Amino acid sequence: MSQQHQQLTLISHKLCPYVQRAAITLKESNIDYKRINIDLNNKPDWFKKISPTGKVPLLVIDDDTVLFESAVIAEYINDITDNALLSSEHLVKAKQRAWIEFASTMLQSIAKLYTATNKALYLEAFNQLDAKFKILEQNICSQGYFDTTGFSLVDIAFAPIFRYITVFNDILDQQLFSEYKKVLIWSKNLISRNSVKDAVNTEYEKLLTAFLSKKDSYFGELTKQHQSSIVEA
Ligand SMILES: N[C@@H](CCC(=O)N[C@@H](CS)C(=O)NCC(=O)O)C(=O)O
Structure with a gap:
């Protein structure tokens, strides 16, 4: 600095x-x-x-x-700082901002998923989220970043989504975005990046699971079942 x-x-x-x-x-x-x-x-x-x-x-x-x-x-x-995380070209930058907004709508879909009060609402939220991952699959590059130009604020906006999904996929029967190959490569790349790892403390996974299990929701029930299956194993 x-x-x-x-x-x-x-x-x-x-x-x-x-x-x-x-x-x-x-x-x-x-x-x-x-x-x-x-x-x-x-x-x-x-x-x-x-x-x-x-x-x-x-x-x-x-x-x-x-x-x-x-x-x-x-x-x-x-x-x-050195202004390296957004493009200096107006149109490219406008598109980057639009995808950052898209990431925010995905965070709202995630909240809908874990607060859905019954299975039907949960499945509706799951399908909505899956549809957004499909849109991403059609719009991202295959080199581990959103764009071929490399790591940007767009990747940063999506990284917390992949952190959520890593924990969710442990809990759920259905796996989110596992068939979307480019998204899979992208998520692995982001999750293993130091800045992304350091953005939460080491207790994150435990705290998130505890937070989810306290939800009076279908996801909350799935989390409790997952926790008891670990204890029994
Ligand atoms: N649009 C805001 C959203 C921030 C947000 O929703 N933060 C949540 C925690 S993840 C919060 O502070 N919620 C407290 C509340 O709504 O009372 C941003 O991008 O910073």
């Missing part, structure tokens, strides 16, 4: 996929930062005061300046 920047602070939550986007971008841009995890079920007053949406991530720049929204935070980090 160049000397003119103050110490940045990322207000976070241990499981939040949007926070992971910011954390990955900071790491890829070689910026040191402080991370503060908060409890979203019991938001501290200081957080409520500085977060316009009540959501994480927040990037605290200084006493007077706080950024919110993961896509904006990622672009800001890219702007203040």
